[in-house]
Amino acid sequence: MTSAISFFIVRSLGLISQLAGLMIVIKILGEYQFGRYALILSAATIFAQIVDFGQSRYLFKQAHKGMGVGRLAFWSILSRLLSLAVLILPASIYAYAAGISVLAFIAGALSIIISQLITINRYKLIMDGKILVSIFLDSLQGIIFFLLILSTYESNFAVSVGAVFLMMLISFLVSFLASVIISSSGPAWIKALKAVARTSIRRSKKGVAFIALNSIYVGIEMFLTVSRFSLPVILAEFLGFKAEVAAVGLFQRIIGLEISLISVTVTAKIKDYYRDGVQGIINLAPAAISALVTGAGAYLGLVLFGPVTSWLGLNSASTLLSLLDSLAGLPCRIAVATAAVAFYIHLSMAVLGADKRKVRCISAGVGVALMVVLASTLPSDPYDRLSIIIDAFAIGQFASIACLMWLAVRCGIRFTRKSTQQDMPVP
Known part of the structure; x- marks a missing residue:
């Protein structure tokens, strides 16, 4: 501790x-x-x-x-x-x-x-x-x-x-x-x-x-994963959502900060993931806890944003507060998106510990493809454009999680709520 x-x-x-x-x-x-x-x-x-x-x-x-x-x-x-x-x-x-x-x-x-x-x-x-x-x-x-x-x-x-x-x-x-x-x-x-x-x-x-x-499978998987976290702002620009590019860019940076924070727990548990993976076991507890904490934190932060800025008397005309205010109107969507990111990162690293690179590659591809399709086809009412990008991102994350778990089970991996206690062999 x-x-x-x-x-x-x-x-x-x-x-x-x-x-x-x-x-x-x-x-x-x-x-x-x-x-x-x-x-x-x-x-x-x-x-x-x-x-x-x-x-x-x-x-x-x-x-x-x-x-x-x-x-x-x-x-x-x-x-x-x-x-x-x-x-x-x-x-x-x-x-x-x-x-x-x-x-x-x-x-x-x-x-x-x-x-x-x-x-x-x-x-x-x-x-x-x-x-x-x-x-x-x-x-x-x-x-x-x-x-x-x-x-x-x-x-x-x-x-x-x-x-x-x-x-x-x-x-x-x-x-x-x-x-x-x-x-x-x-x-x-x-x-x-x-x-x-x-x-x-x-x-x-x-x-x-x-x-x-x-490294070809890991390379493809990492390219697709990085693309999924970097594509929202590119999609906003490509689809002509000019007014939303900055807000989407801030959303991406928030996700990036979240990933940096989650990397602490991933780094601390990476030996456990390799040890469990060799035995065909994936412990879901870290992923679930991380998703719950980050999702709840994002929701509370966005819900409290308005009252706190008003109480502090901050200038709502500033660029930062204006962009944050755009995101604060979508607390549930962003909370779900951040929770999905946290769950996927832990689950993906656990699957890597089991050396199932093709599984990671396919699941990442499914997520990217679905995000691009949804962002390109959902109705683009000017007042809903930011929601479209965030929804497409979140649904892509959940699609990757579902695909990752389904393929892992087909490969013989068992999901548990506890980690094994044996020493980790060299992978």
């Missing part, structure tokens, strides 16, 4: 910093520019996931088997360099055609790619039993970004969307350097960089192709 409390306290520092940074970004940019920021971030997130394509999860499994940081870093750097060489030009052309800043898009994508490299150092800390330090590293970027954006805000500089992404990139670079120092993995990274420089193109292609083949 003490460890769990420590995990939440440390992660909460990062979440509070992220939330405060988000509030300043909205205040600085205004509603329209914040909508562009959310759109670029969503596109960059999807692109970065294509570049990764499940390799992070595959290498995490190799870390469980004893692969050192040097080899993990070598293959991570090599695979991303090759992927970027192939994908960066068409992605930049897409960004230009979509009317978004190419430089901001590239800065956002590089930020997320660097965050993927940080996970290697976090893997080492988790394997060494230093989970609290790993969670601190996960929170560090949010703290640094908040300090950067706050200093800019206090200085009264004119800040563009591109400048915000530049600060994001700097915060991730500093976090990466900190992770190298804290995990004492500097020599391994230097050796990996030297090895990458010496490696022939032919060997690089063979090695990366081998990793890609072994």
Whole structure:
């Protein structure tokens, strides 16, 4: 219990910093520019996931088997360099055609790619039993970004969307350097960089192709999962819901903060998920508790938003309060959506522990497809457009949960309310 409390306290520092940074970004940019920021971030997130394509999860499994940081870093750097060489030009052309800043898009994508490299150092800390330090590293970027954006805000500089992404990139670079120092993995990274420089193109292609083949199902599943969490704002823009883009972008950021918080419990229980998965068992209790707590928290927060802002005498004309007021009118919908996200994340990680990658891939695909179809076909009355996007998102989540559980049962997995107590074998 003490460890769990420590995990939440440390992660909460990062979440509070992220939330405060988000509030300043909205205040600085205004509603329209914040909508562009959310759109670029969503596109960059999807692109970065294509570049990764499940390799992070595959290498995490190799870390469980004893692969050192040097080899993990070598293959991570090599695979991303090759992927970027192939994908960066068409992605930049897409960004230009979509009317978004190419430089901001590239800065956002590089930020997320660097965050993927940080996970290697976090893997080492988790394997060494230093989970609290790993969670601190996960929170560090949010703290640094908040300090950067706050200093800019206090200085009264004119800040563009591109400048915000530049600060994001700097915060991730500093976090990466900190992770190298804290995990004492500097020599391994230097050796990996030297090895990458010496490696022939032919060997690089063979090695990366081998990793890609072994991570293809996880790659597809992760791409679909990330797309599902990033598509709402892109759908709003594509469907012409211009007035709702900023509100949908804020909804996505709230979901992102929720996922960051849930990752604390997932990180703490990941060994349990692998241990149970090897025995064909999935404990539903963490997923159910997480869904109940997050759903109730979202509902209460939205219901109390109006009375609290009125009591505090806050200016409802501000961009942030205006966007939050739009979401506050949909407390049940958003509570259900956040609960579904929490349940799916825990359930999906438990299924990964059972090594049922195809199951995760199919269920994620079902959720994305249904969300896109519903958002595109539901009646688009101007007053209901925000509800359409959120409803489509929530229904897609529930479809993924139902599909995941049904396929897991067909694969012989049993659902329980308790975790096993045996030692976890190496997966």
